[in-house]
Amino acid sequence: MTDELPQTKAARVDWVIRAPDNAEMRRRYDIWANAYDSDVGAVEDYLAPMEVAKVVGQVLERSARILDAGAGTGLLGQALKDSGFHNIVAVDYSDQMLEIARGKAIYTELHICDLNNATAFAPASFDAVVTCGTTSQMPSASLREFARLLRPGGSIVFAVLPEAWESCGWAVIMKELEAAHRLTLGSRGVPFQMMPTTEPDFMCEIWVLKAT
Ligand SMILES: C[S@@+](CC[C@H](N)C(=O)[O-])C[C@H]1O[C@@H](n2cnc3c(N)ncnc32)[C@H](O)[C@@H]1O
Structure with a gap:
């Protein structure tokens, strides 16, 4: 851990979430990467990945190509792999976070990519896009990119914080794409506490958006 990393788990979560801009958030994720799994990796601390994986298991074939x-x-990715999915591609703008992921041998490909920009993937090249812990962090315009990447009938399975969906601009982009x-909107799950110990007020829902 660097000196800059706050001392407690709760303070580290807070420090990253409250980064003042995109570049600073990326830098903080790079610094946090080595401690991230011990801070939020336990299922009882961070329920959202398991909940997304459950829904993905209900709507997709195990052979699906997933971003x-x-x-x-x-x-x-680990929760999906544990459910039998094996064709999963990772994108993230923090090379240090992705480096930890690389060591777990979950993904067929890993790409450092800032989702403020278009990806290099071909149109309609994925059966699904999944995303978790990102509503208030990734740019809402990436919803357009997800729609471009999905084959017709493909799914986005998104762990949504409904307040951030509105305040961060996702709702506007969704209306445009609709x-x-x-x-x-295919389905919207019941609210649950995504991080019951560190951020008990974060109520999350798993949404499935369908490409038409
Ligand atoms: C809270 S973490 C969630 C990571 C993982 N999905 C999970 O649930 O543990 C948010 C992730 O989004 C990434 N991220 C934030 N903004 C991004 C952007 N503009 N482009 C790509 N990745 C971004 C961060 O680097 C970080 O790894």
């Missing part, structure tokens, strides 16, 4: 957007150290007949 894990903002994959971090691979907690969601109006263009690119995405529809």
Whole structure:
């Protein structure tokens, strides 16, 4: 751990979440990467990856090609791998977070990629995009990129913080994509505490968005 990393788990979560801008958040994730799994990796501390994986297991074939957007150290990828998925690609802008994920041998490919920009993947090249822990961090415009990457009938399985969905601009982009007949809301799960110990007020829902 560097001197800059706050002392307690709760303070580290807070420090990263409250980074003032995109570049600083990326830098803080790089610094946090080595301690991330011991801070939030336990299922009882961070329920969202397991909940996303459960829904993915209900809507996708095990052979599905899946993009894990903002994959971090691979907690969601691991939950998917444990459920039998084996064709999963990781993207994240923190090379240090991805380096931890690389060591777990979960993903078929790992790409350092800032989702403020378009990815290099071909259109319609994924059956699904999954994302977890990202509503208030990744740019909402990446929803357009996810829609571009999905084959018709493909799914986005998204661990959504509904307040951030509105305040961070996802809802506006979703309306635009619905109006263009690119995405529809397939299902919306019941709210649960995604980080019951460190952020008990963060109520999360698993949403499935369908590419039309
Ligand atoms: C809270 S972590 C979640 C990681 C993983 N999905 C999980 O659930 O453990 C958020 C991740 O989003 C990544 N991220 C944030 N903004 C991003 C961006 N603009 N482009 C790509 N990745 C981004 C961060 O680097 C970090 O790894």
